[in-house]
Amino acid sequence: MPNIFDIKLVFTQIPALLEYLPVTLVITLFSMIIGVLLGFIIALIRIKKLPVLSSFFAVFVSFVRGTPLIVQLYLSYYGIPIVLKYYNYYNDTSYSINNVPALVFVLLAFSLNEAAYNSESLRAAMLSVEKKQIEAAQSLGMTPLQVLLRVTIPEAFVVALPTLGNTLISLMKGTSLAFVCSVIELTARGKILASGSYRYFEVYVSLALIYWALTIVTEIMLKIIEKKISIPDTPAAKEKAKMGAASHDNH
Structure with a gap:
């Protein structure tokens, strides 16, 4: 009977695969960090309804969420060189993209994709912050920036964390x-x-086991973070939140 499935090979291949784990982690962490930061900016712009920018990012989010990620990767990988050629032609420059690593195009595509999705999660989370908490913070004499940093962002992050974790x-x-x-x-x-x-x-079984292990580790880390930043459901904690979260102890 032929050796249809070699269980030993599943485990002997894992070390060779793990050599490229750093590349996967770099793409993941970089894209998530940039995606959260840019997503927050987009969410803030859309909440404030800034002229032109709000409409631009609304279209941007719609486009990214409405197209497959693989198409966005192709647009980044093949489109940027074309744009650069046109730029060189009309501006009499000689910028070359030949020395740019392919990883840069990948990071750009993933970061923009994450920004679009995260912006919606963060926007919903920020809109969910009770107006009473914001009013309480304002009554304490906080500036709009202080309200944003001490009340809106901490409260919104607690709400958005599960969604950001899944993302x-x-x-x-x-x-x-x-x-x-x-x-x-x-x-x-x-x-x-x-x-x-x-x-x-x-x-592919080896790959499945690696991704499964990574997912489990990530879920454990997210649960630990969620537990640490969650606000206890007590009257004192609720009162503290309503007073504008003057202390950062619960965040």
């Missing part, structure tokens, strides 16, 4: 699409190994 996990698994831009990460490395041994199933 982080999805992003980590979505990095497997980076291979379309010639970036070798976990999944791309798996394809290369499988093409050499023709043991595709065993390699």
